[in-house]
């Protein structure tokens with residue numbers, strides 16, 4: 354059945370999901386704060402900021418009027434980066450007058466509570482009684498490939514598998530495979546922390562340390578991610594699927610990843626402070642590293658990757674420290 358869907362944010366991922374959903378016959382309106390992107394989508398059926406002259410589905414509407422964008426919505430997709438989630442939700446709640454299903458796309462964690470974005474979103478909606486269901490979409494899905502209708506596998510995750518199944522049907526089509534799943538904690542932690550590991554992989558590749566080293570870093574990385582996730586009762590199956598392994602492999606090996614590319618640049622320029630100050634793209638892994646580092650301290654988890662990445666990204670240590678240290682916990686374990 355045709356759904357009324359609103360996408361908050363006219364960024365890369367929001368736009369490619371709009372295309373999937375419009376291809377599936379749903380009514381899609383995008384809300385944006387960048388007039389040029391809104392006009393590009395509404396008038397020229399493209400979003401040149403991210404996808405050059407690629408034409409997107411001409412039925413997608415776009416507006417800078419949040420109230421109009423929310424008027425008829427049944428499903429609200431949050432397509433903004435982690436740091437914008439809270440203010441955006443507060444704006445939405447002030448204007449919304451009916452219950453909605455919320456699907457989050459942001460890959461991050463909450464800094465203040467060292468907690469999950471699902472907890473943050475549910476808490477923000479708690480007083481209003483406007484949240485019907487919370488779900489999130491995770492998996493290896495570089496936006497430009499999805500926009501070009503290349504085969505992609507993702508997971509639709511909520512607390513209730515039945516709800517995930519219904520939502521998955523709305524997104525699924527011949528190029529976008531959507532598997533329903535019920536482990537929000539596992540998928541959220543995997544999605545957020547793979548971005549940090551990708552920065553690490555980019556650093557190793559920027560220093561030309563080798564393919565063995567990158568594979569070893571990804572292996573230790575997934576173990577450190579899962580050690581944190583276990584404390585949230587995450588399921589190992591989430592790590593063996595698109596949200597975990599899939600997105601980690603993609604982001605830690607593809608030059609199309611902004612996190613991987615930032616890591617590479619940090620290594621090549623060998624001046625983390627300057628590289629970070631000059632970097633303007635959305636790179637979620639930087640803040641996720643700080644949160645993972647603090648989580649490891651709080652949860653008493655030993656982590657060489659998050660610790661050394663934190664030193665590079667926040668204390669501007671030279672990138673070589675990651676190379677020197679990322680295998681240390683493994684050596685310590687074998688020497689026990």
Ligand SMILES: NC(=O)C1=CN([C@@H]2O[C@H](COP(=O)(O)OP(=O)(O)OC[C@H]3O[C@@H](n4cnc5c(N)ncnc54)[C@H](O)[C@@H]3O)[C@@H](O)[C@H]2O)C=CC1
Nearest residue numbers: 362363364365366367433434437458459460494495496635
């Ligand atoms: N680009 C990708 O391939 C994928 C991205 N994601 C995740 O999706 C989230 C969004 O990423 P992208 O779309 O890539 O970022 P982006 O940088 O391409 O776009 C972000 C959009 O959010 C908008 N925005 C920021 N603050 C806003 C506010 N207060 N109100 C309204 N709009 C606001 C910006 O104007 C921009 O259009 C991130 O957490 C990212 O990790 C997930 C899967 C794939």
Ligand SMILES: O=C(CO)COP(=O)(O)O
Nearest residue numbers: 492493494495610611612
């Ligand atoms: O999450 C992504 C692909 O699944 C996008 O990765 P980047 O944010 O590193 O570009």
